[in-house]
Amino acid sequence: MKGVVFNILEEVVEKNHGAEAWDELLDAANVGGTYTSLGSYPDTDMLALVQAASAHLGITPAELLHRFGRDAMPILKERYPALFNAHPNSRSFILSVNSIIHPEVLKLYPGAICPHFQMKENADGTLDMTYSSQRHLIDLAQGFILGAADVFGERATVERFPPGSDKENVLRVKWQ
Template structure:
């Protein structure tokens, strides 16, 4: 996983829980914490941080990833305003993730393994996003969708489908 993700996680943790919380989290996860934005680090280090933070906060790893994704989006907008400025709303932004956002991420961070989303716009105005990635971070993706809506001032509902439904890798987004 690219170091920028770890850097943003550190910023979110420090913003919400203080600078000491990041050091406590690194110690609990038994990871070094020396992450450069262009570096690549084992996914296991992020998993260890998620598990340690989940335990510390008393929430599930899914809830933690959801919160992180949502809190990360304003930081991403601040760091990369050009990725947001051409979009009038979160729907436009989300629809550009495969064709514009992730290719730009790969330019900035060579070797980044971005997920792919199969998008289907439905007659009722909802958007089905089927998540495809070896990392299985659909909870993070859900948080990013909600964070994008927050950044653009949109209201959305994001439906998750239960395991075994055949749709467990899909998000259904409804703009309100």
């Protein structure tokens, strides 16, 4: 996983829980903690951090990834405003993830492994996003979607189809 993701996680942790919390989390997860934005690090480091943080906060790893994704979006907008400013709303932004956002990520961070989304716009205005990634971080994607709506001053809900269904990797986004 690219170091920039760890850097953003560190910023979210420090913003929400104080500067000491990051060091405590690194100790609890038993990971090194020196992450440079352009570096690549084992996915196991992120998983260990998620497990340690979820145990400390008393929430599931899925809930933690939702929170992280949502809290990360304002930071991403601050760091990469051009990716956001080109869009009038979160729907447009989200629809550009495969064609614009992830290619730009790969330019900035060669070797990054980005998920892919198959998009289906529904007649009722909802958007179905079929998630595909070797990392299986659909919960993080769900948080990113909600965070994008927040950044654009919109309200959205994201329904994940239940595990075991033929659509378990599908997120349905509905804007209010």
